[in-house]
Amino acid sequence: MPTNQQRREAAKRKLERQLARRAERAKKRRIMATALTVGGVVLVVGLIYLLVALNSGDSTDTASDTSTEPTPPPAETTTGPCKYSKDPAKPASKPVDAPPDADPTPNAGTAKVNVKTNQGDIPLTIDRAKAPCTAQAIEHLVKAKFYDGTTCHRLVNSASLKVLQCGDPTGQGSGGPGFEIKDELASLPKPADGQQAVPYPKGTLAMANAGPNTSGSQFFMVYGDSQLPPNYTVFGTIDAPGLATLDKIAAGGITPGQNGPEDGAPKNAVNIETATIS
Structure with a gap:
């Protein structure tokens, strides 16, 4: 039968073996954790490299470069003296071609235009001598029936400005024919x-x-002496029956707009039924 001393030594050896096995298991766990960590890092680096490789290309291959937007086409100008400018970024509000840019530009004589509206006729006289390029463009728009079926969207009746503005097919004041006419202010x-x-x-x-050299199709008719900066091409006059129609429209009043009670849409809508050259 073992003595107490022998039992204590046996228990001591058993404890030492247990401690050794625990230490060994802890060492193995540390080694496994380190291996998994290293493997994960290698995997992440590999994936990043693969993604970079897939999304990169030869710098000379413009087809693979999607970071830049295409350059818009430049504005085109007619080849005649008037150089009407057609900007693809400003399309026509109603289909119409740019005016034929005759060389030389007709610069003498007048053209009679009758603007027939639901409020009455407004006969106009275009003066080619005052603004040859503008006159040529407006005559072209009238012949193309650009103004037919449009509205006069703005009426102003203030102390210094009395005008009816027309010529925008959208009726909002921002539309035009898709080309611009240079100012003629002489x-x-x-x-x-x-x-x-x-x-x-x-x-x-x-x-x-809308600024220098941006005239298009919109025009204004002055029905009372007005004051403005010398920035607006004058290309004709309003005949007496037309002034009578404008007085009637002005007497109907204004629907106030963003610029106050004296500037807005006519209360009695003004619709251009036809515009024709006599």
Whole structure:
């Protein structure tokens, strides 16, 4: 029968064996964890490399470069003296070609245009001598029936400005024919010293614009003496029966717009039924 000393030594050896086995198992777990970590890093690096390789290409291969947008086509101009500019970024609100840019540009005589509206006729006289390129473009638009079925979208009746504006097929003030006409301002007077505006007398027919050399199809008819900067091409006059129609339209009042009660759409809608050259 073992003595107490022998039992203690046997228990001690058993404990030492248990401790050794635990240490061995802990060592194996550390080795396995390290291996898994290294393997994961290698896998991630490999995937990143693969993705970079798939999404990169020869820098000279423009077909694979999707980071840039295509360059829009440049504006085109007609080859005649007027150089009408057609910008693909500003398409026509109603289908129409650019005007035939005759060489030389007709610069003498007049053309009679009758604008028939639901409020009455507005006869106009286009003066080619005042603005040859503008006159040529407006005559072209009339012959192409560009103005037929459009509205006069803006009426102004203030102390310094009395006009009816027409010529936008959208009726919003932002539409046009898809081409632009250079300004022709030689016939306008120079502002007096210290002044910025010049007279636009009653009966004046002039082009609206959105800045220098941006006239298109929109025009305004002055039914009362007005003052404006000398920035708007004058290309004709309004005949007496047309002024009577404009007075009737103005008397109907204005639906106030963003610029206040004196500037907005006519209360009595003005629809151009036809515009014809006599």
